[in-house]
Amino acid sequence: MHDHVSPRIAILGAGMAGLTCAHRLHQQGLSPVIFEKSRGIGGRLATRRTDSGDAYDHGAQFVTARDPAFVDLLANLQHAGAAAAWLPRLPEQAPRPAHTWWIGASGMSSLLKPLAASLDVRLRATVSALRRQDGRWELRLAEQDHPEHFDAVVITAPAPQARALLAGVSPLADALECVDIASCWAAMLAFDAPLDVPFEAARFDAGTIAWVARQCSRGGLAGRGDRWLVHAAPEWSAAHLEDAPDEVLTLMLSALAERTDVALPPITFAQAHRWRYAMTTRPLGQPMLADASGRLWVGGDWCLGARVESAFQSGLAMAQAIGAAW
Incomplete structure (x- = not known):
């Protein structure tokens, strides 16, 4: 060869x-x-670990497989203890996923x-x-x-x-x-009391917030407190791409409270991350x-x-x- x-x-x-x-x-x-x-x-299969040892999957949230070779890889990763199925509670009206959601057993980068x-x-x-x-x-x-x-x-x-x-x-x-590749602002949040919502992950089709996920629902992802990952919508992220992270956090927290319709508990950690190239919207083909x-x-x-x-x-x-x- x-x-x-x-x-x-x-x-x-x-x-x-x-x-x-x-x-x-x-x-x-x-x-x-x-x-x-x-x-x-890992690239966007990213796990951010804070100085206090808490971890957040702040990039790609899960992996699905259709290609037989990729199905085999995930099976091997699961056998090796590197991958696990993720079954978070979803909003009542949300459809069940058509394919298994796979995550890293101790953070997405572990895949x-x-x-x-x-x-x-x-x-x-x-x-x-x-x-x-x-x-x-x-x-x-x-x-x-x-x-x-x-x-x-x-x-x-x-x-x-x-x-x-x-x-x-x-x-x-x-x-x-x-x-073409869309951008995405991600917010990593920790509260000193549980966020009072009836789901552990949710996708939203309109508004500032596109996705939220409770980090303690993700198997071996280390951390304390009630930690959440929030992704902003592509259009909103593009409009605020060059904003300062603190400004972005303020706006995303306000949007999260409005979207969930609950009072946010006191925040013990908050950090924003800008994914300039987050999601392909027009592929090469x-x-x-x-x-x-x-x-x-x-x-x-x-x-x-x-x-x-x-x-x-x-x-x-x-x-x-x-x-x-x-």
């Missing part, structure tokens, strides 16, 4: 797409290096830990520029003076970030213009972009849709294409 000298492959991003691709390449005998700008793996276990993942490593030189790729990292060199590059960043990185470097940049001659592949959930499964499918497609290239 590949030469005796194993090619050096860089993968940008340690979310579902990047780690699926890397894990499959590792199974094929290759040794990719994953660069992740954050302090932990990816088994995939990353045997991989070379470099955290807090931001690729600031790349260029093609003498048949190889040169990567510039914001955190170090000297560049790194690779035979192939896989980019799994959100489409706008991937496009910025590829501008003037590859014609693949132009193909990313058609992708194919599982990846490839420049095989240039040894460059680009993918992510935005290729096929807004679901975590879409990221898995993209990562798998890229791994298969890379395997065929060597």
